[in-house]
Amino acid sequence: xxxxxxxxxxxxxxxxxxxxxxxxxxxxxxxxxxxxxxxxxxxxxxxxxxxxxxxxxxxxxxxxxxxxxxxxxxxxxxxxxxxxxxxxxxxxxxxxxxxxxxxxxxxxxxxxxxxxxxxxxxxxxxxxxxxxxxxxxxxxxxxxxxxxxxxxxxxxxxxxxxxxxxxxxxx
Amino acid sequence: xxxxxxxxxxxxxxxxxxxxxxxxxxxxxxxxxxxxxxxxxxxxxxxxxxxxxxxxxxxxxxxxxxxxxxxxxxxxxxxxxxxxxxxxxxxxxxxxxxxxxxxxxxxxxxxxxxxxxxxxxxxxxxxxxxxxxxxxxxxxxxxxxxxxxxxxxxxxxxxxxxxxxxxxxxx
Amino acid sequence: xxxxxxxxxxxxxxxxxxxxxxxxxxxxxxxxxxxxxxxxxxxxxxxxxxxxxxxxxxxxxxxxxxxxxxxxxxxxxxxxxxxxxxxxxxxxxxxxxxxxxxxxxxxxxxxxxxxxxxxxxxxxxxxxxxxxxxxxxxxxxxxxxxxxxxxxxxxxxxxxxxxxxxxxxxx
Numbered sequence: 361x362x363x364x365x366x367x368x369x370x371x372x373x374x375x376x377x378x379x380x381x382x383x384x385x386x387x388x389x390x391x392x393x394x395x396x397x398x399x400x401x402x403x404x405x406x407x408x409x410x411x412x413x414x415x416x417x418x419x420x421x422x423x424x425x426x427x428x429x430x431x432x433x434x435x436x437x438x439x440x441x442x443x444x445x446x447x448x449x450x451x452x453x454x455x456x457x458x459x460x461x462x463x464x465x466x467x468x469x470x471x472x473x474x475x476x477x478x479x480x481x482x483x484x485x486x487x488x489x490x491x492x493x494x495x496x497x498x499x500x501x502x503x504x505x506x507x508x509x510x511x512x513x514x515x516x517x518x519x520x521x522x523x524x525x526x527x528x529x530x531x
Numbered sequence: 532x533x534x535x536x537x538x539x540x541x542x543x544x545x546x547x548x549x550x551x552x553x554x555x556x557x558x559x560x561x562x563x564x565x566x567x568x569x570x571x572x573x574x575x576x577x578x579x580x581x582x583x584x585x586x587x588x589x590x591x592x593x594x595x596x597x598x599x600x601x602x603x604x605x606x607x608x609x610x611x612x613x614x615x616x617x618x619x620x621x622x623x624x625x626x627x628x629x630x631x632x633x634x635x636x637x638x639x640x641x642x643x644x645x646x647x648x649x650x651x652x653x654x655x656x657x658x659x660x661x662x663x664x665x666x667x668x669x670x671x672x673x674x675x676x677x678x679x680x681x682x683x684x685x686x687x688x689x690x691x692x693x694x695x696x697x698x699x700x701x702x
Numbered sequence: 703x704x705x706x707x708x709x710x711x712x713x714x715x716x717x718x719x720x721x722x723x724x725x726x727x728x729x730x731x732x733x734x735x736x737x738x739x740x741x742x743x744x745x746x747x748x749x750x751x752x753x754x755x756x757x758x759x760x761x762x763x764x765x766x767x768x769x770x771x772x773x774x775x776x777x778x779x780x781x782x783x784x785x786x787x788x789x790x791x792x793x794x795x796x797x798x799x800x801x802x803x804x805x806x807x808x809x810x811x812x813x814x815x816x817x818x819x820x821x822x823x824x825x826x827x828x829x830x831x832x833x834x835x836x837x838x839x840x841x842x843x844x845x846x847x848x849x850x851x852x853x854x855x856x857x858x859x860x861x862x863x864x865x866x867x868x869x870x871x872x873x
Binding site for chain 3: 372375376379382383385386387389390452454455456457458480482484487488489491
């Protein structure tokens with residue numbers, strides 16, 4: 361029998377979960393940065409909710425966002441539209457995540473998490489990297505029957521929006 | 532009995548401690564970003580030391596800083612003054628922490644740590660996020676009798692200072 | 703005997719390895735930020751390969767980089783040259799790493815990893831911090847006979863290059 365006290369078990373479990381989300385978010389960013397939007401949509405549940413909204417709206421209690429997808433079908437349509445309009449063409453993106461906070465899972469395995477994000481943009485004909493968007497992810501994670509993490513909800517609450525067209529870019 | 536070799540035990544303990552500090556720093560930043568400065572002061576010990584100073588000063592061996600609080604009373608006065616002057620009003624802040632390094636605890640439980648930090652500012656009437664301050668935290672952590680982490684010392688050593696008034700903002 | 707299931711063992715081992723690389727990268731950045739380039743070269747293997755190249759070149763399948771060191775001798779020459787030309791003189795640098803992804807080790811102990819990086823520059827006579835370079839590390843790690851991590855390969859693939867002289871600065 362394993363003689364680790366329950367509290368240590370619990371701490372290790374919390375650590376493993378936080379690490380799993382760190383790796384999930386790194387993979388999420390990597391897919392966006394290499395413009396693989398189909399692979400991006402695979403990180404969401406079928407009944408997912410994806411929202412990009414301003415901190416100002418959120419603080420005012422307005423649930424509406426400028427980008428708002430309900431369900432994997434809308435996500436895929438959106439990914440297709442972005443690729444079709446070639447928004448990705450003339451720029452590189454670089455997503456970075458930090459300050460992750462993970463809440464304990466509920467009985468059904470879902471759990472909420474928060475993290476800060478930064479999106480940098482590099483246009484091909486300009487030498488400098490611009491901060492396109494910074495903000496916070498408000499997430500609800502779920503597990504597939506295989507035990508893989510998926511996003512049931514991701515609300516991207518941005519502090520700033522450099523240019524209105526940036527809303528066409530996935531966060 | 533548990534048959535994990537001591538070295539593995541020690542590695543897991545170091546890992547758990549580093550994770551605990553990561554979560555502490557994420558919570559620290561979250562309190563500052565939502566302008567909850569009273570909650571911010573609760574993350575320090577009663578006899579805390581909080582300093583904001585330039586890398587130039589530090590490299591020159593000058594211990595003095597432009598912001599310098601000794602004890603929780605001064606911290607609370609400072610938090611009150613910042614809120615009173617409404618410095619937080621016309622802007623959003625976003626603190627991010629990375630590159631954490633944690634030293635092993637001393638017999639009394641105190642330990643030192645370092646991390647890099649970034650503070651971004653978004654003014655309400657401007658679309659771009661500015662790097663307000665980047666630098667390094669030089670910390671000494673202590674534990675309460677309940678085992679919670681508190682900052683006994685936080686020295687914020689900034690590489691840059693975008694505007695002198697930025698010193699009024701907590702880091 | 704320890705009754706932890708193998709899968710938990712494996713998860714903890716992966717976690718410990720990821721943590722070790724996080725600490726390695728934090729130390730790597732710290733040595734660069736304090737301009738201790740000799741200590742920087744000690745983080746590489748004798749037969750190391752160090753490359754700084756653009757994302758554009760990499761995407762085009764061009765293996766050549768603008769900075770290209772093969773072996774510890776070239777690394778040391780480079781460090782000496784940078785210090786000699788006092789490129790470090792009139793500026794502070796701050797390296798930050800995030801979004802770490804670590805692959806499982808091969809039988810010989812080597813493993814590959816990726817991370818995002820940012821390099822900020824602060825010139826002494828300007829108040830703002832500039833994003834000098836952002837990009838991705840493509841690494842192969844090895845272990846010394848003492849079990850310490852070393853970089854066998856680090857390919858720094860930058861999204862942007864603010865100024866051509868920035869190539870003289872280590873990443």
